[in-house]
Amino acid sequence: MQGHEVHLVYTRLRTEERMLADALRARGFGVRTHADSELVLPLSRERWQDGGPVLMRSMSFTRARYLSSILEVKGSRVLNTAHCIATCGDKALTTLALARAEVPIPWAFVGFEEEACVAQMQERGFPVVTKPVLGSWGRMVARVDGVHAAEGMMSMRFEMGGAQDHVALVQQYIDKPGYDLRVYVIGKSVGGMRRRSEHWVTNTARGAVPERYEVPESHARLAEQAARAVGGEMVAVDLLETRAGEVMVNEINHCVEFARSIEFTGIPLPELMADYVRETLR
Structure with missing residues (x-):
């Protein structure tokens, strides 16, 4: 593998990215780093850089999803793939992929209106967990213990934010x-x-x-x-x-x-x- 270059796309050069770069160099790879904020990529099949493999380490789901999709069209081998990033970055799509593969998961549902979601929670039984379909690090994840809390949580969900925020993912509390x-x-x-x-x-x-x-x-x-x-x-x-x-x-x-x-x-x-x-x- 001596002489091969790996492209590392990042948002911030954190400890993880620095350790990855060191490990790659120790195995004979050249490492080229690219801040995702500086990348402007033509929407074409024109090859990017030398066409070498790309480690997608962007902290932004949106940037990672688009960049990996574009780079794959250009022929780059991206780890993880655009399909994986798009699926894992959306908790509803992750749950669907796991359900399709018959992987054991907590029950969950997605809803788009306050009253319908609260009614479904009551039918399923409390407590339940609500979380945004997009997000990480446990942000905006809440346990809902009863109907009044559910009404308040769903009211906030559907009255604030943009269209993507108006998707309620409700999951079994374990x-x-x-x-x-x-x-x-x-x-x-x-x-x-x-x-x-x-x-x-x-x-x-x-x-x-x-x-x-x-x-x-x-x-x-x-x-x-x-x-x-x-x-x-x-x-x-x-x-x-x-x-x-x-x-x-x-x-x-x-x-x-x-x-x-x-x-x-x-x-x-x-x-x-x-x-x-x-x-x-x-």
Whole structure:
């Protein structure tokens, strides 16, 4: 692979991107970095740069989706693919892809009007979880415990924001045993982490404490099945475990973040991702 160049597209050169670049260089790759804010790409089949592989690390779902789509038309090999990014970046589409592949998931529905959504919540039974179809880091995720809270939440959902905000995604509330699980799939399952929190939202961005967990074979197979369902090659699959031990897939992250967790898990994710790029080019 000596002499090959990899293009790394980023929003900010965070710890993750710097570690990835170092791992690629250690394997003989040249690395060219591109700020997504500076890219202006013709909508044509004209090849971009040298046509080399692209690691899409944009923090913006919108930019990542468009840039990956354009670059693929130009013949670039983009990791992850535009299809994967578009699917994982939209929680409703993720859920549909998992349902199509018969991956176990919490029940969920999408609605577009306040009264219809509240009525469906009442029929399903409280508590439930509402979340935006687009978004990350646990932002705007809320637990709804009763009809009055549901009316208030849905009123805000449908009276504020733009058209994309006027989509209510409502999901089954899972009574977790104080943690959720994340399995990293880089071609295959390579390890995972447990995120502990006294709060029901267990994102590390919301204060959850990460720790390594040895991924059992059943969890690894489930994560790999979920990754295949969305066309994911380098993804983080979030699992929910009930107090009875049932395991379901919650969400899938197409831009794997690890700066907050790598020291706790010891999983060499940058090196594993660089190895996957090398194997892919072969």
